[in-house]
Amino acid sequence: MKTLKKIGSQVIVLTGATSGVGLITARKAAALGARLVLVARGEDALHKLAEELREHGTEVITVAADVGKHEDVAAVAQAAIDRFGGFDTWINNAGVTIFGRHDDVPLEDHRRLFETNYWGVVHGSLAAVAHLRQNGGAIINMGSESCDCPLPLQSAYVASQHAIKGFTDTLRLELEQEKAPVSVTLIKAAGMDTPIVTHAKNFLHVEPRQASPLYDPS
Template sequence: MKPSLKKIGSQTIVLTGASSGVGLVTARKAAALGAKLVLVARSEESLHKLAEELREGGAEVITVPADVGKQEDVARVAQAAIERFGGFDTWVNNAGVTIFGRHSDVPLEDQRRLFDTNYWGTVHGSLAAAAHLREHGGAIINIGSEASDGPLPLQSAYAASQHAIKGFTDSLRLELEQEKAPVSVTLVKPAGLETPLVTHAKNFLDVEPRLPPPLYDPALAADAILFAAEHPRRDMFVGGAAKAFSAAAYHAPHTFDRFMSRFMGRAQQSRHPAGPIDDNALYGGGSGMQERTGNRAALQSCPYTSTARHPLLATALVVGASAAMAAVLQSRRGRGGPAG
């Protein structure tokens, strides 16, 4: 059964990781469009502040402090949504953390904790959502990363969790399609975003970490989430850099690996000495109510991301670009120049 999704203003949306970064931007945008919200994060204080802000604007909001790595907490979120609003239409699995450091320096305990939040949080949320939406219809939106499609040095546990999220999301989608369940399942894969992800990370490097450029504004990811909540999509890239990352990793893996090994380690390290290793949000709620760090410039728009909402136009542009590249290469061969 083809999913039929409501307009945002008629939806109840469950949103994890709601107190900062992409989750916070999404909550504010969804509330402005009239959605009812079930906000989920580990910090009860941050959730309370956000709920007060959104209610002042007329939004209907409930908050559920929860650790998405615990299945019983996520079950409590679903039950709260059903009791307060009679159910939900979209469930967004957005909670995520990262760790910087060489794989041999990161304790297995910390890697498991990262998986509890990133992977198991997505699994717990998706299963709770699917149990309700099988009968009522709606959307499950999982937030992955460009790292879902390729390797990422110095963030090996994070990259592994993103690959796991992609594998689970794609398999869940297939099974729901086999059941003819009226559920849209979307994986959103952003490039680097100017959010507090890095400041919340646990860091085993000698210097402060950073995300390599280009960085995109988290509002672009929030817009993609809300678009997918209304329009069934298999996956959506946020930022042309994310699409380029994925394409390069798939079509030219050896060249991609050489590039990553040569440049990506250095690109993720600043020149500032590392701060206290305990200053992170791996095991507890981080400083909430912060959409962006404000430390680096971010791209406010992206033609590719806008075009990707219209598959036929995006395909036409990709085909046109490929034809133009082929023509250039053929011309160079005809002149006897190097073919690349």
């Protein structure tokens, strides 16, 4: 395994960069001196964050992309290579949830969640491996504690988290077998105080809330 660079010497690709864990991660990585490729769907939020970080001297580019689309993610990797000559760490952080009983959530919404949560991780991981296999580095996939357990009223989300775990664990084993210089990490976060609930679709008759305790991601 190739030794990973210090964060201050890295180029980091970060999806879901404009809110929650992604926003905190972007600010902390910038404070440590990393160069950043920030990815989200909303251009305005990306540009606002980029300007904030540039005021403190961070080198940053933004790419508006839907991680559920393979071609969008491929464009992210190419943008990082064009600007910085490559990247050292790729963080698949973009994610959404849906609240509702299993038979109340429309299949279209269930599938769209998988496009972001599961396929976003797959697209990002494959793009990262294609570059890191030769150059070395790290892939970090953001999961949750529901990778390993059920979570009533969020069946689509939980299913996507189980899929993320299965894909990530298998990817790690395959890269270890070929002795590729790539670290693969799955973070199984507990409940955190982020906007994921306010951004979620809700098919319940009440406003959803995350169960306590909620951790401050900062």
